[in-house]
Amino acid sequence: MSTPYVMPDGFRLLPGKLSRSEQQALIEAVIAAQEKAPFWRPTMPRTGQPLSVKMTNFGMLGWVTDKIGGYRYEPCHPETGETWPTMPDALTGLWRELANYPVDAEACLVNWYAPDSKMGLHIDWDEEATDAAVVSISLGDKARFRLGGPKRGGKTASMVLSSGDVVVLGGAARRCYHGIDRIYPGTSTLLPPDYFPGGGRINLTMRRVKRVS
Template sequence: MSDVFSMPDGFRLLPGRLSRAEQVSLIDAVIAAQDATPFWRPTMPRTGQPLSVMMTNFGDLGWVTDKARGYRYEPAHPETGQAWQAIPPLLQQLWQELADYPASPEACLVNWYAPDSRMGMHVDWDEEATDAAVISISLGDKARFRLGGPTRGGKTASMVLSSGDVVVLGGGARRCYHGVDRIYPGTSTLLPKEFFPGGGRINLTMRRVKRSEKSEL
């Protein structure tokens, strides 16, 4: 058996895909959404353990989780009751270029990683449209991203993601475990300190939630 990790089909890393100006525009959109749909700290199902990241969403639907009802998509912020802000046009364009899917994204999860935040190995599988790619955009401090296979505990590969990098998880990679091992504080000046005390990393993850009938043709 080989000890070399083989990158799954459908995984794409696009280093520096977004310019500095494009990155700034996305951070501005995140800041503008804070009045109605601010960052909050979700909790794990059953245990109620708080996540180490803060979250909000763009789109018609937003990913949320709490102890009582678990992982799901909702049309409004769980604390303010306000509808999520629209997915920025730049992200919509990126989806059209990279997703290879006959329908628009319905959700864009916004994770704010503080310098000590992590994300355990997991598979994004709460969507009906598991035939659509997940597109992830890194903004701010560098992060060590880990990618595994379709079963927990197998071989993995790690890579450092920088601000402006884009990752596509489609095809076989859509079913693979992945996570964030660590953040490298102070490696970016993108996040304004008045809005993001301590800096950190913003990760935008676009998903299609409902399966498109066109994708089945």
């Protein structure tokens, strides 16, 4: 008999953590941020293959990737050269409540998943502060989230994330592979079509980049 998947220590799913009004306020913040830091489509290191999601960032640092520079954090938008928009107070408050870390997050990656977008299994490991949790917020259409272990090819578990759900990857879970298998189009009315044609899902992922001295 095969061994069942066991959720790693440090994984937390907080269903419905954010109310509808709190979700709307964050979407409004994302819309406002686009004026300074518009969504762009990054590319993979070495191959230059475009990702299926569009991205932008909040905070002092933003996660970027391209063919030449690879995965990294930068203080400015790669296309406009402008610094990233300030982290909304609501996000800072969530970080302080959930991350259990002595200093604030420096970066919040904003991923826009179109109805046909997905994200392969990966580990968030481009930060110095790998002792800090990753706090992830789902807004918009439902998505199937997959969580594995510290090695590729191991057992995984999947769950459906709804708008307003929050996931925390801390402790052992911080070193586990995870990704998005699919989006369920039309399952939310949160994203205004004038700003997000085709709808989809917004994922906000807060991270601490620099290790505390």
